[in-house]
Amino acid sequence: MTKVAACQVAPLLGDPAANRELVADAVSDAAKQSAELVVLPELVSSGYMFRDQDEARASAEPADGQTLQLWGRLARDHGVVLVGGFCEAGPTGELYISSAIVDPSGTRAIYRKAHLWDQERLIFSRGNARPPVVDTAIGRIATMICYDLEFPEWVRIPALAGADLLAAPVNWPTGAHVPDQVPTEVVRTQADSSVNRMAVVACDRAGVERGVEWVGGSVIVDSDGWILAGGSRTPSSQTLCADLDLTASRNKNVGGLSDIHADRRPDLY
């Protein structure tokens, strides 16, 4: 079993230094709970509700900047795999909503969000590279970000590439909801898992930012699509922990002769 954690924290808008401290504390807390994988929210380095590109640029960092340097130290000091979202300054001035997979050896992969939500497209460039799958000490870890999860074709790519677990930094703004029903953000995350037999950890954020509130629906889903922790509307900061059997993700049998990947019909789609 692998102990995984989602640290639903409340980053401060436009304050990367404060957010580095916030993350250092959160990872330390998760490690004290024996977490081997720690997932952080989308744009945890910077906050989310930028008014314009200049404001976002002021909080952006290159992939070898102070934030990812710190995350590398945290991964090494605590012996964990860390996946989190940051505001990336690209090499030619463009900005990306990115996710990093970091382990004790350093940054293993950077992914840039390919499906931009709402006004993100006015500030950020979209990524064009497929979600990475990184072989780590605890298993094969993939990442993508928030709205990406709503495109099952995109989720299929790392799943077919053999990912055991998809670690997804998210910022799920609150919207219409129905009392007593599982938030649809969580429902879609469960389905992403279930139709691939791939565990998924989505880490949402807390903290009202320029009037925007968040679902706070961080969730740990096993490879059958069941919720192991979280998944309800919880607007405050929280650390979720659960034990996941990542070897289960390597068996795509879903009953009798049925194999959820082999039974696909790529001749038809």
Add this chain to the structure above:
Amino acid sequence: MTKVAACQVAPLLGDPAANRELVADAVSDAAKQSAELVVLPELVSSGYMFRDQDEARASAEPADGQTLQLWGRLARDHGVVLVGGFCEAGPTGELYISSAIVDPSGTRAIYRKAHLWDQERLIFSRGNARPPVVDTAIGRIATMICYDLEFPEWVRIPALAGADLLAAPVNWPTGAHVPDQVPTEVVRTQADSSVNRMAVVACDRAGVERGVEWVGGSVIVDSDGWILAGGSRTPSSQTLCADLDLTASRNKNVGGLSDIHADRRPDLY
């Protein structure tokens, strides 16, 4: 608003004549509740748990057989659109798990299950044609069957073709489940709706058959992915009814500048 119904009945294995009566009664009951669309289970003409191909063949009928003739009369007499599953005898002796879309003008489309579950592949041939989308008096209705719903690429096809509602006959056998959580069959159905803004009605069955029980999780899901009726484990016969706004399915906006279909990246998948 459109009143839709799912008639979760218990077909008798190997008795098409009895199952025709069962369906006639169910459709009549749904019509009394003002249903304009009635969805029936997978293989409602024949039952499911065939021991071998010979047994299935004895209950199979061509698409112009007595069962679909009756369904045409029921659609005309009650002024409804009817979608149900039947055991189809193909023109050259092959068998299919099929679904028919029938309206007062008669049979509008036949669909043959493309993804065969477990031992179905030992008895039935798989269909190779895409799910049909039929323009009816109540909107554009598509159909596919049970395990097909677990392949989001397949669900995307009728959604992109403009379906307002996907009517899915299913037979969901019981498996592992977690108390107090929504059955994963239902979760996947909600996600199918949510990532396409397309209403989905899945009609499950009742009745123990050769020791096999069914989830009884028939569900009516709106185009936002919310459950309007059903969706819990209910092994007995039941008729679900709900009012659906099918015009909502034609608006793919999911917030601000976000359009769940236009935001796809077909250049990448």
